[in-house]
Amino acid sequence: MLDVRRLRLLRDLARLGTIAAVAQAHTYTPSAVSQQLSALEREAGVALLERTGRRVGFTAAGRVLVAHAETVLAALEETTAALAAIATGPTGPLRIGAFPTAVRTLLPATLVALGDRYPGLELTVTELDPVAVPAALHERRLDVGLLHDYDVAPVEPDPALDAVPLLDETVFLAVADAPGTDPSGVGGVPVAGEDPLDGVRDLPWIVASPGTLCHTVTLHVCRAAGFAPRVRHQADDFATVLALVAAGQGVSLVPQLAAVDPPAGVRLLPLRTRRRTRVAYRRGAAAHPAVAAFVTAIRAATGDVLAR
Template structure:
């Protein structure tokens, strides 16, 4: 019989690439990971790993077993969800990971609803970059996490995770109000405030600008959207900002809606969708996107019109004027 814990280590090795990375993720020593994988090879009766110096790769049999391991781990999640469903209702700890703008705008309402409707839940929120969410879900330090990508830079599906759509946001061009022109192509010679190179936001800005015929010239790098907008308001450059982080804009910033959209999904381990606590969180987050609490926010792909928000303009081919903040 194959040991499930060892199957999980094999799956980790396939995902992370090295025994050292697996050891770090699982708080083991590299020697302990190697011993467990060797024991799994004995259980399987075939070589699972090919060792070349310090490098390790999966054999054909190892690749086959990894695919089955994902199915086994998902089945265990389904079994845990089925047992939890026998209880009287959602209860116990539930760990939620979300990016900063969602923590500020969506999580408070969702947490209030969960506390009211499911008082037996122990809610724990961690502010987390979406890039770290898949690993945290796999490693069971999170139960539910928010992921996002952009229509111009779609993410690859993770075979260990399931997810449901939550939100589709407009991406805005943010400019100093005094010099705003509202045309992306006209910012080609202006300084830009970009995210850190290597991040999704940085890549998205590069792609959007390339599609408009230019490469943005970076003056500043900042990853926090509040900082980005403060720099824009100070006349330090222009930037791209998603709706949750931008509406309403601070004084001195003019937003112009672009065609690009940021897409947010609620993710959880494959097989966990019917777990009462997970289902309760998904429902609460979904409900939190419905009310038009903030003008201009797009919920579930049904775009609202941001022209009613001070400092926001519709796309540049719109015929009605922007509203200027008082």
């Protein structure tokens, strides 16, 4: 009989690439991970890993077992969900991961609704960049999490996770509505032609930190319009971005959820680009009462926010 905990370590080795990374994810020592994988090989009765110096690869049998491990772990999630459904209602811990804009706009009403209807739920929110959510779900630090991507920069789905659509947003070009004190004259941007980007190609930009999805999307959108943005400021919080735009410090791209209540002096010009947000959870967990309750509650909260 194969040990499920060891199967999870093998799956995570395929996902993370090194024993050291697996050890860090599970708060084990690398030696402990190696011992557990060796024990899994004895259980399987066949070599699963090929070791060349410090590098570890998978044998053909190892690759087969990794593929089946995903099925086994998903089946366990389904079993857990089925057992939880027998209870009187959603109870116990529900660990939620979400990006800052969603924490500020969508989660307050979601948490209130869940707390009122299901007092047995123990709700915990962690603010996370969407790129960190899949790993947190894999490592069972989260039960549900919000992911997003853009139509111009799609993200490949994770085979170990399931997700349902939550929100499809317009992305806006944020510009100053009136001249500010900045001598560059960013305020009162003229918008030429049908494409708002035509009027800002020579202006300074406020962009997210390099390596983030928002930074990648800004570069992609600008290059598709035929120019490279002249970066003046870097900021990851959209409230900060909009404040800088209002102060005449540059222009920026802002998704609809972040532009629900823009400061005075900011004009929002819709672009063709879309941001897509999904609720993600481990494969097999869709029927878990707590997960299903969260999906229902956050969809209702999202509808209310957009209606306002």
